[in-house]
Amino acid sequence: MSATASNTSRMMTSPGDMFTLENPVFCCYLFWSTVLVVKMLLMSLLTAVQRFRYKIFPNQEDLFFKNLEVQFDDPHVERVRRAHRNDMENILPYFIMSLIYISTNPNADVACILFRVASVARIIHTLVYAVYPVPQPSRILAFATMLLITFYMAAVVALRTLSFI
Amino acid sequence: MSATASNTSRMMTSPGDMFTLENPVFCCYLFWSTVLVVKMLLMSLLTAVQRFRYKIFPNQEDLFFKNLEVQFDDPHVERVRRAHRNDMENILPYFIMSLIYISTNPNADVACILFRVASVARIIHTLVYAVYPVPQPSRILAFATMLLITFYMAAVVALRTLSFI
Amino acid sequence: MSATASNTSRMMTSPGDMFTLENPVFCCYLFWSTVLVVKMLLMSLLTAVQRFRYKIFPNQEDLFFKNLEVQFDDPHVERVRRAHRNDMENILPYFIMSLIYISTNPNADVACILFRVASVARIIHTLVYAVYPVPQPSRILAFATMLLITFYMAAVVALRTLSFI
Numbered sequence A, B, C: 001m002s003a004t005a006s007n008t009s010r011m012m013t014s015p016g017d018m019f020t021l022e023n024p025v026f027c028c029y030l031f032w033s034t035v036l037v038v039k040m041l042l043m044s045l046l047t048a049v050q051r052f053r054y055k056i057f058p059n060q061e062d063l064f065f066k067n068l069e070v071q072f073d074d075p076h077v078e079r080v081r082r083a084h085r086n087d088m089e090n091i092l093p094y095f096i097m098s099l100i101y102i103s104t105n106p107n108a109d110v111a112c113i114l115f116r117v118a119s120v121a122r123i124i125h126t127l128v129y130a131v132y133p134v135p136q137p138s139r140i141l142a143f144a145t146m147l148l149i150t151f152y153m154a155a156v157v158a159l160r161t162l163s164f165i
Helices: A002-011 A024-054 A075-102 A108-131 A138-160 B002-011 B024-054 B075-102 B108-131 B138-160 C002-011 C024-054 C075-102 C108-131 C138-160
Strands: none
Touching: A024 A075, A024 A108, A024 B075, A024 B138, A075 A108, A075 A138, A075 B075, A075 C024, A075 C075, A108 A138, A138 C024, B024 B075, B024 B108, B024 C075, B024 C138, B075 B108, B075 B138, B075 C075, B108 B138, C024 C075, C024 C108, C075 C108, C075 C138, C108 C138
């Protein structure tokens, strides 16, 4: 796969066709970004599961059971919500950063490995944060992996476009 | 409109020109994404309206009236903030998912209907959550509509790019 | 820089090559969006700094020091978190809005100035909110600057694509 990818990448001479299915780097971005979008949306459903399991609802109109009051500070629900917020803080900027990184026509092998590692790291982050909490530094390492990859892509793009400051 | 859209779509043979104003699917994405961006930004202003109406401010430097303390738990302000957070959790991943879905050259009629339905559903979500709360399941249905559409697009993109895992 | 940018822009006749490094407007977007991505990610690290400085941790597994309890309402940590959330509410929609605004082939000078002003305004917003709080209306002005620029881009894109409603 990687060999094919970098061969195809070398064949492309026009700088205008980065965001097409003919670019294997873009296809790899498509697949792994889709995985991360689905992972993020599943956090909403995981929050809903916790809310029904512990009967914790934040709005008057959500009180599906008798004798309930709105409640906001349940640790099981809030843990999932913190993990979800952390996703938004990190994955959403990564989506934009990795998308525009593709426009710099990076080495296909490097780019695809970055996409795969960053995505798998965030899946691990969710598992050790929201699904089955484990001792640190597991979550810090998973968090740092995507963060450092995003910083690397930022450095590549910024150096390439520095004259447009 | 739909007939024109799918005709134009069929005429495009090059896979490299998806993200241009000549692609009616991209134009439809542009229009409805713009509507959703404006809707999201209006949530900030709606929060500000609630803060001034109920004189609830979270920072020392925001206390524009005498004898006020910072306050965080007003139900009117928090309801708008929950709706706003729900927008970020769902609409921001949708922006990326629907944008990259366009690169798979979907049927123009299907794609445009998905964009329209998802966007209108989220406008309804805001109305029944933050503007005028109504009993469930109105909000759940509006929420599920965009969620299912995003999952559908994710399935299309993932199946198309599965070999780049 | 500006003169070169608009010359290059005028030379481009094909509408399909907006999202390439040959388009100076896209390059300017790349640079300033990268700056904003890095700025947003630094908010996570600033939150971490505040958490360690004041020993405020939200999860049981994060209690790196003896005799600590999880805690959620420290004003120093919460101020940075509010600034970070405000970034997500405003910068993430701006990323999408300004990206799709490029597809309308805007005047290069206007577009580049909008990118620069919006980005610098948000850096100021962070400084006066999370780093060194100063009296209003400094934060409101910084906030309003990117908001109005995003609304302007939304108006341009919506008017161009209104027939695809």
